[in-house]
Amino acid sequence: MNAAGFPILSLLTFLPMLGVLILMMVRGEEAVVASNARWTALWTSLIVFVLSLVLWVRFDKSSADYQFLEQVSWLPDFGIGYAMGVDGISVLFVLLSTLLTPLCILASWNSVQTRVREYMIAFLVLETMMVGMFCALDFMLFYIFFEGVLIPMFLIIGIWGGPRRVYASYKFFLYTFFGSVFMLLAIIALWYQAGTTSIPELAEFDIPFNMQVWLFLAFFASFAVKVPMWPVHTWLPDAHVEAPTAGSVILAGVLLKMGAYGFLRFSIPLLPEASAYFAPAMYVLSIVAVVYTSLVALAQQDMKKLIAYSSVAHMGIVTLGIFTFSQQGIEGALFTMLSHGVVSGALFLCVGVVYDRLHTREIARYGGVAKVMPAYAMVFMLFTMASVALPGLAGFPGELLVILAAWAINPWVAVGAATGMVLGAAYMLTLYRGVAFGKLTRDDVRRMLDLEPREYAVFAPLIVLALWMGVYPQSFLSFFSATVAQMVQQHQAAIGTASRLAGL
Amino acid sequence: MNWTLALPELVLSVCGLAILVFGVIPKRDMTFPCTMAVIGAFVLTGVLVIGQAEGTAFGGQYVADDFSAFMKLLSLAAAALGLLLALDWNAKEGLSRFEFPVLVLFATVGMMVMISANDLMSLYLGLELLSLPLYVLAAFDRDNPRSAEAGLKYFILGSLASGMLLYGASLIYGFAGTTNFDRLADALSAEAGISAGVVVGIVFVIAALAFKLAAVPFHMWTPDVYEGAPTPVTAFFASAPKVAALALLVRVLSGPFGEVIGQWQQVVVLSAILSMVLGAFAAIGQRNVKRLMAYSSIGHVGFILMGLAVGGETGLRGVLVYTAIYIAMNIGAFAVLVAMRRNGRAVEGVDDLAGLGRTDPAMALAMAIFMFSMAGVPPMAGFFAKIYVLLPAIEQGFWGMAVIGVLSSVVSAYYYLRIVKVMYFDAAATGFDLRPAGVSVVLAGTGLFTLFFFLFPAMLLDAARHAVAALIG
Numbered sequence: 001m002n003a004a005g006f007p008i009l010s011l012l013t014f015l016p017m018l019g020v021l022i023l024m025m026v027r028g029e030e031a032v033v034a035s036n037a038r039w040t041a042l043w044t045s046l047i048v049f050v051l052s053l054v055l056w057v058r059f060d061k062s063s064a065d066y067q068f069l070e071q072v073s074w075l076p077d078f079g080i081g082y083a084m085g086v087d088g089i090s091v092l093f094v095l096l097s098t099l100l101t102p103l104c105i106l107a108s109w110n111s112v113q114t115r116v117r118e119y120m121i122a123f124l125v126l127e128t129m130m131v132g133m134f135c136a137l138d139f140m141l142f143y144i145f146f147e148g149v150l151i152p153m154f155l156i157i158g159i160w161g162g163p164r165r166v167y168a169s170y171k172f173f174l175y176t177f178f179g180s181v182f183m184l185l186a187i188i189a190l191w192y193q194a195g196t197t198s199i200p201e202l203a204e205f206d207i208p209f210n211m212q213v214w215l216f217l218a219f220f221a222s223f224a225v226k227v228p229m230w231p232v233h234t235w236l237p238d239a240h241v242e243a244p245t246a247g248s249v250i251l252a253g254v255l256l257k258m259g260a261y262g263f264l265r266f267s268i269p270l271l272p273e274a275s276a277y278f279a280p281a282m283y284v285l286s287i288v289a290v291v292y293t294s295l296v297a298l299a300q301q302d303m304k305k306l307i308a309y310s311s312v313a314h315m316g317i318v319t320l321g322i323f324t325f326s327q328q329g330i331e332g333a334l335f336t337m338l339s340h341g342v343v344s345g346a347l348f349l350c351v352g353v354v355y356d357r358l359h360t361r362e363i364a365r366y367g368g369v370a371k372v373m374p375a376y377a378m379v380f381m382l383f384t385m386a387s388v389a390l391p392g393l394a395g396f397p398g399e400l401l402v403i404l405a406a407w408a409i410n411p412w413v414a415v416g417a418a419t420g421m422v423l424g425a426a427y428m429l430t431l432y433r434g435v436a437f438g439k440l441t442r443d444d445v446r447r448m449l450d451l452e453p454r455e456y457a458v459f460a461p462l463i464v465l466a467l468w469m470g471v472y473p474q475s476f477l478s479f480f481s482a483t484v485a486q487m488v489q490q491h492q493a494a495i496g497t498a499s500r501l502a503g504l
Numbered sequence: 505m506n507w508t509l510a511l512p513e514l515v516l517s518v519c520g521l522a523i524l525v526f527g528v529i530p531k532r533d534m535t536f537p538c539t540m541a542v543i544g545a546f547v548l549t550g551v552l553v554i555g556q557a558e559g560t561a562f563g564g565q566y567v568a569d570d571f572s573a574f575m576k577l578l579s580l581a582a583a584a585l586g587l588l589l590a591l592d593w594n595a596k597e598g599l600s601r602f603e604f605p606v607l608v609l610f611a612t613v614g615m616m617v618m619i620s621a622n623d624l625m626s627l628y629l630g631l632e633l634l635s636l637p638l639y640v641l642a643a644f645d646r647d648n649p650r651s652a653e654a655g656l657k658y659f660i661l662g663s664l665a666s667g668m669l670l671y672g673a674s675l676i677y678g679f680a681g682t683t684n685f686d687r688l689a690d691a692l693s694a695e696a697g698i699s700a701g702v703v704v705g706i707v708f709v710i711a712a713l714a715f716k717l718a719a720v721p722f723h724m725w726t727p728d729v730y731e732g733a734p735t736p737v738t739a740f741f742a743s744a745p746k747v748a749a750l751a752l753l754v755r756v757l758s759g760p761f762g763e764v765i766g767q768w769q770q771v772v773v774l775s776a777i778l779s780m781v782l783g784a785f786a787a788i789g790q791r792n793v794k795r796l797m798a799y800s801s802i803g804h805v806g807f808i809l810m811g812l813a814v815g816g817e818t819g820l821r822g823v824l825v826y827t828a829i830y831i832a833m834n835i836g837a838f839a840v841l842v843a844m845r846r847n848g849r850a851v852e853g854v855d856d857l858a859g860l861g862r863t864d865p866a867m868a869l870a871m872a873i874f875m876f877s878m879a880g881v882p883p884m885a886g887f888f889a890k891i892y893v894l895l896p897a898i899e900q901g902f903w904g905m906a907v908i909g910v911l912s913s914v915v916s917a918y919y920y921l922r923i924v925k926v927m928y929f930d931a932a933a934t935g936f937d938l939r940p941a942g943v944s945v946v947l948a949g950t951g952l953f954t955l956f957f958f959l960f961p962a963m964l965l966d967a968a969r970h971a972v973a974a975l976i977g
Contacts, residue, residue, distance in 0.1 A: 144882035158929045181910035
């Protein structure tokens with residue numbers, strides 16, 4: 001058995017399903033059902049979150065191995081098993097998922113009024129898929145969770161989304177599905193070569209370079225869409241704009257991390273030579289993403305679209321960090337993923353707060369909000385600053401590490417990434433100025449009420465995290481430093497062997 | 505001479521005759537008791553099939569093994585579920601005639617004979633015994649011109665296929681000197697090589713079976729017949745006869761013609777690719793759910809043929825697993841189609857499903873499960889079905905076919921999603937009439953199977969493995 005003494009990861013993964021089961025049973029008047037559904041979903045996700053804190057406490061930070069292992073035979077004919085476990089790379093993402101889900105449910109408390117039960121069911125299913133994906137130690141199992149996410153998210157965007165929700169949900173689904181089927185073929189090819197889909201065993205397996213290239217491209221098709229990297233990012237702004245607030249939070253907070261997590265978990269350990277081979281291309285794509293989408297963000301009128309493009313830019317920093325293959329770079333990428341999960345999630349929640357009151361996301365419709373909603377303006381400013389990587393807030397340590405690592409590779413790459421930071425400050429401050437400052441001219445804006453207790457409850461944990469991550473990043477970095485160190489070492493060893501062989 | 509091997513078929517036929525008499529004597533409407541009796545006969549036959557000994561009978565014309573047992577159980581289950589769907593439908597459409605279940609029964613006997621055929625002659629016998637009741641069933645709603653048209657169309661094209669089969673069989677007999685599968689296998693494996701006449705004969709036989717399967721390029725009849733025939737009949741068409749045709753195709757191609765795989769493999773590969781692509785693209789523009797399902801079934805047949813083209817133990821196992829899962833999702837989806845009835849009138853437009861997520865959440869959920877499953881989204885059963893045919897395809901290096909397969913499943917995801925979209929995203933129309941009990945039973949069974957297949961995949965997999973082992977030996 002594992003460190004917790006019970007199969008905690010499976011419990012975390014499938015406990016939300018219990019909530020779904022209860023929700024399915026609820027009967028009665030629509031209003032009663034809605035209220036019951038909200039409370040059931042909130043309690044389920046809170047229990048899952050509290051349970052997941054066991055991981056935070058019991059995780060052995062000095063070890064680079066997988067922990068809390070579980071293993072059950074599933075498809076023995078094919079050597080495919082049900083295997084769960086977390087290491088330094090995945091453990092914090094499990095926590096991020098379990099933290100954001102109750103916040104999302106709380107954030108949709110009043111804004112979702114139709115089909116509340118179905119909405120809550122979708123979110124709990126989504127939680128199962130997200131947690132399962134980060135815990136899966138079998139490639140096929142990973143794929144099932146990775147793809148399974150599409151179903152609840154498709155429904156969340158399509159049913160509770162904005163006016164162009166149908167277009168956005170289709171685009172989201174088909175883009176991701178298109179990328180993923182190539183990964184499926186790659187998984188099968190890997191299985192055929194190695195005879196297993198267990199991730200730890202695959203990592204030991206040497207794949208010929210020629211095949212690595214093909215597999216890398218197949219993985220890239222899937223993960224690059226999910227990250228999303230330029231130029232396959234176009235589904236993201238549409239999905240974000242049309243999704244309900246909580247959907248955007250999960251999308252930005254967790255789903256985008258799946259692609260980067262995939263690169264870290266599969267592309268680099270399994271395909272070290274191909275990763276090194278394609279690294280320059282990845283730098284270029286990352287830098288283009290950072291600079292180009294930042295410029296695009298500058299021109300946006302819609303608050304959500306602006307933040308969506310900023311997400312693409314931040315994820316460009318992440319992919320850049322990952323493909324530096326250095327301790328600093330990968331740690332910075334992981335930290336940026338976490339901080340972006342918290343900060344962009346919080347920013348979408350900030351948009352949601354004013355959207356709930358005025359039902360528009362157009363920046364020009366606001367102005368002077370700071371005068372009528374001082375507490376809100378304070379919260380919004382905190383996260384704006386965290387997003388532009390102000391030192392002392394969550395965004396800073398990760399981006400700093402990535403830029404340092406990039407400088408070691410090539411100063412020009414670092415300059416590109418730094419340009420993105422400057423542009424980031426420009427568009428985020430534009431957004432903040434447009435919403436919070438300026439003349440208070442409109443009557444409906446004047447009538448807006450400041451944050452209510454429920455909204456304080458949603459923001460409080462995120463504010464704490466944003467400050468904590470900025471002031472004392474070590475408490476998060478320590479989780480993954482051992483794993484990353486081992487990964488970097490193995491990568492260099494693999495590259496070293498390959499180049500020695502080539503030298504012969 | 506071991507006639508007891510054919511006991512399931514004999515018992516079923518006798519039951520059929522008895523039910524015919526039982527139905528015709530009383531003056532009142534005997535549809536319900538007859539349907540129940542037929543389902544009872546199916547269950548009895550199923551038990552006999554499970555307990556059946558193995559061996560060949562009737563001078564090598566007939567074979568019973570694990571493979572035939574697997575396929576027979578599958579077609580019996582599909583036929584029984586189809587009958588459950590038809591019960592309420594026929595009553596509402598004024599088609600309550602006790603002949604309906606009896607026709608389904610005789611078609612099923614034909615399927616079982618086909619599945620157990622070990623000779624081109626018994627193959628033809630079974631195929632005709634299957635086809636004749638199907639022609640009648642297609643035209644069962646005889647006052648409806650569309651149904652009559654479907655029956656006639658199916659009859660004419662079906663006769664053409666039968667003719668091709670006979671022509672192919674006679675060519676094979678003429679050039680190889682036998683119609684028995686075992687002796688054919690010996691004759692074709694001889695060093696002497698294979699004559700062009702046999703190859704032409706094999707292609708004709710494949711073409712005739714591909715017609716029954718509705719694989720491209722022998723699919724033309726499918727959309728029209730599916731659309732015109734009464735919906736429960738379409739549900740039956742899209743499932744049980746495909747099992748039988750597939751069983752035969754698998755048996756013929758892996759047994760007697762297994763040695764000459766090089767001669768027919770490219771034909772099957774081509775048909776698989778064309779079916780997948782056509783199934784994906786042609787369904788996009790459909791407004792009628794039944795036509796849409798027709799093209800979708802063509803696409804699925806393409807996937808099944810992919811497993812067949814690859815062949816070998818894993819390939820054929822993929823075929824069996826895919827077929828079983830396809831039957832479950834397909835009958836489930838057709839159960840929803842059967843329940844599409846507004847103010848007593850059957851409707852069949854995609855748009856008629858609008859707002860089903862509100863008016864009947866349980867049925868919409870089931871339909872969504874089937875649609876995601878057909879699109880191949882995990883963790884639904886359809887995903888595993890695709891895995892089991894893609895694994896051998898990649899193992900054997902059929903990269904092109906595998907890539908086309910997954911891409912066509914992305915394209916087909918578009919129209920499966922459209923149904924989900926219509927049900928959940930669109931504004932609610934007036935609800936359908938009360939869901940009949942038979943439909944609910946079928947929906948619950950197939951829906952739970954499709955959703956929870958991932959919990960216990962080993963059962964189906966083991967059964968399929970035994971079946972294939974019997975075939976390949």
